Amino acid sequence: MTIQTEFANNAKHILEKDEQIIGLAVGGSWLSGQMDEFSDLDLIIVTREKITDNPKEMIAYARRLGRFLSGFTGEHVGEPRLLICLYDRPLLHVDIKFVTLDECYNRVETPVILFDRNQQLQSALLKSESVFPYPNYQWIEDRFWIWVHYALLKIGRGEYFEALDFMGFLRMSTLGPLLHVKNNSLPRGVRKVEMELVSQDLEDLKLTIAQYDRSALLQGLQNAVRLYRDLRLVLFDHTIILQVETELQVMRYFENINSRSD
Template identity: 65%
Template sequence: MLEKTPQEQFAANASAILALDDQVIGLAVGGSWLTNDLDEFSDLDLVLVTETRIAGDTDLMMAYAARLGKFLSGFTGEHVGEPRLLICLYDEPLLHVDIKFLTLEEFYNRVETPTLLLDKGKRLSAALANSVAQFPYPDFQWIEDRFWTWIHYALLKIGRGEYLEACDFLGFLRMVVLGPLLHMKNGSLPRGVRKVETTLDPTDLNLLKQTIASYDRQQLLKSLRRSVALYNQLRIALYGPAVKLQESTEQKVMSYFDFIEKRS
């Protein structure tokens, strides 16, 4: 019999503790657990469903988290757009655990179908049977309407010599545009640049890596130019005729791009 991973041990212990709480309807797990990709570097993504709402009461969220293991610290997930999430660090072993606090009504709306660890009265099973997971996909028109203004912004930063901000912008572009679109092209969920090293075709991964720049004007311009070229390839591969291309804006911005390059 295979020894349980630290994540599996933590989940089993948490299930046993929460089973005794009358407020708890059930406990589920998602993320890497669902694809059997757990390794020593994986965090644990738990969903705790309760009778009454806990999210919004940080003290109560912390109190629940502290019951589940040797709790070191935790904070809510407003920075990732999810205040119902408590991001936790536990000790012995050192383990990152995300706990999302939901009511049963909120459990119906989900981006994936989690594995149920604890399901009192089969209420979570019923919720899963009567709902469909919907992962949010990029809005192509939303991207196209913004992309060329974003490129102009990057050129302003490079032109002024604000190279660190330009470097950060390229990371933003990979996370919000290039990574998700490449994931879609390769038939995987558009989770930013997560696991691109293992999910993308090697050619696509190499194109994405070429958008990484060092702290150097010429390298930043080269990486930005490659980002534009990659975006254009992805537009052709993914966008349909319903997406209105911002051709006039693109033309003006790329002319400005040429101007900035000549000043280097």
């Protein structure tokens, strides 16, 4: 039995005694069968009443489930219903999402039910479908070339840390998700690209990683542009309006910056 399975089973035994809890489910890598010793555990606790306006109550529930070290809510990832926790003995990362039954109808995945009071959770899941958010190609195209220009400004000024951070953002927000779609996997940023991309796509993504150096940053950005253009040819259809003039002017500016000495 894995440490994640043991923790989940223990949580089930604890929470099923609480009449305020409708159900407990698990998602994430548990669903795909890819859980290993480095995986976190994604739990969903379904409560009768909404408690996510009270982080102290969320933490109080989390403390009951094991040797709780600390935790914090997930506003930084746009999910205040999420409590990100670290437990000890064994050391384990556990994400706990607190939802009401009504909130189960809108979800990105269909979890495995561990505990369900009177089959209420199962009924909600059967009456609805999970919808995972996919990239909006027009949204990306409308922004990509302005993002490239922003990176060029930072490189041109010598703000290399800012440029390096931007390249990470570009991989997370655009290149990673598009490569996942091309490879028929869920577009979760750059999550598990090492396992889910074909070798050539992974190598192309690696070429966007730069060192703290002007020429390396410019080359990494050039590789990112090349990769985006290739992905655009594969994934975009005729309904996507390309920002042709913006692309042209930004790439002219790219040539200008590239031609200057360090």
